Amino acid sequence: ADSRSLNFIEHIIEDDLASGFPKDQLRFRFPPEPNGYLHIGHASSICLNFGLGLRYDAPVNLRFDDTNPAKEEAEYVDAIKRDVSWLGFEWAEERYASDYFQQLYDWAEDLIRQGKAYVDSQSSEEIAAQKGTPTEPGTNSPHRNRSVSENLELFRGMKDGKFEAGAHVLRAKIDMASPNMLMRDPVMYRILHRAHHRTNTDWCIYPLYDWTHGESDYIEQVSHSLCTLEFKPHRPLYDWFLDAVTEAGKLRPKQREFARRNLSHTVVSKRKLLQLVEGGHVSGWDDPRMPTISGLRRRGCTPEAIRNFADTIGIAKRDNVVDVALLDFHMREHLNQIAPRVMAVLDPVKVVLTNYPEGETEWLETENNPEDPGAGTREIPFSRELYIEREDFREQANRKFFRLKLGGEVRLKSGYIIKAEQAVKDASGTITEIHCTYDPKSRSGSGTEESRRKVKGTLHWVSAEHAHRAEVRLYDRLFTDATPDQHKDxxxxxxxxxxxxxxxxxxxxxxxxxxxxxxRFQFQRLGYFCVDPDSSEDRLVFNRTVTLRDTWAK
Ligand code: ATP
Ligand code: MG
Ligand code: MG
Known part of the structure; x- marks a missing residue:
């Protein structure tokens, strides 16, 4: 446990403990539906649930809420497990709502026997039309008073595959006049002749979320079932279903809600992210521009950065949008500590040192990471022809331009002071080479007076002959608008x-x-970069994780 102040969920738990709830009965779960990859919004929920597990030394289950075979796949299950582990969390047990299909079915029969559920044979349109409005009560289904035996026979027929999809549903018999629309005889089961990624064709009826979630929590004896705010109106239904099954002496789970976290300049909804993938707008779920955990990982983000980000934004009671710049900040913070510094030139222009001996190579010592004294040093080659960034040279510039200009001097990082003498251009006027002279006594760290001479600018560079080529992918925000999915029209x-x-x-x-x-590396003066899996033996591919400063124009 850490020293920060408690969030409101922790206050709820503290109150429960204070009023006698046994600490050893605390149990949590993270319940993703395997219908897509986890995104940064999920990270908040993961950090919340697993954080509670750590704080209270309580088990946290990873539960797949896999009740909709139309949208779920084993690929997503694997991706979710990988992502939760990568974030640094360990689940107590791996559970699947589909493991509870038989228990849920048996309970549903119990509800029928108790007169708390019935089979409705109307179409979904008819059922919807009878729902009423928030201010007007709904209408009872003509099938609402079917006998227990008729209900059992139909429900068993549904399970045994005797009916087409849509022919019948099982509904809870609650109250068609309830002010809470969700309590107006909600559907518990529907027929779906579709193979499930785990139960295959064992079932052709599938339980709906409300019926499944609380009962799964009960089966696992989860003490605090934390979900996002949109489920708040579902809470009475969650409780109603639990009341119908809870046995004396067993723990009755408690649903509590916290706010969804949205991130600016992106969308955090699996459905919308899937649209980006299927539309080919990104290379896949793990495209480094995606706000998915796998995309962030591929981009070079660290688990620490995501956890620190989630910790900083904390848990809220109202939905809100967090500026993606805050995530960038946490990436920089962590990468600054761990990323070795290297030199790379993204937009190279050649520098020729006219007074440097031809064919000679010097190896210059340079620090791997000034933030990490243990990181040591390495040697980098220096020679007569180098590359610097094209934007680091101007023929003429005012006094605020601390880079290279004709007649001006700069220091090459860990190398010499050079002075620009002449710009060589091609027929179109593009600069092809910058001819410079170097000060042979000015080598960094050589101990001479010249080596300590201060010049205004320091540039990164590579030796032309020794440098390797690499593909570098520079990413910008995926959306130009801060809240792309919150515009009405x-x-x-x-x-x-x-x-x-x-x-x-x-x-x-x-x-x-x-x-x-x-x-992961810091390309000096440019930002943090990470080697992409598209790299091959002889050609590296890098992703820019984040720039060194927040330079993005808002
Ligand atoms: P999506 O709209 O992306 O499909 P979801 O809530 O349907 O999101 P689930 O797989 O059901 O996705 O989510 C697993 C858990 O993560 C749930 O408890 C859910 O409430 C939580 N969660 C999902 N998105 C966010 C978010 N943006 N912020 C905080 N928690 C979230
Ligand atoms: Mg969900
Ligand atoms: Mg969803």
């Missing part, structure tokens, strides 16, 4: 940023050869 897809990906051919220091997918 506009579809979120209209706000897709057409320039969210730029691919450049960079030159990188040769020591990077052999870097493995997932390895």
């Amino acid at each position: 506009r579809d979120f897809m209209e706000f897709l940023n057409p320039d969210s990906l730029e691919v450049v051919e960079a030159r990188i220091e040769p020591g990077l050869a052999g870097a493995q997918p997932g390895e």
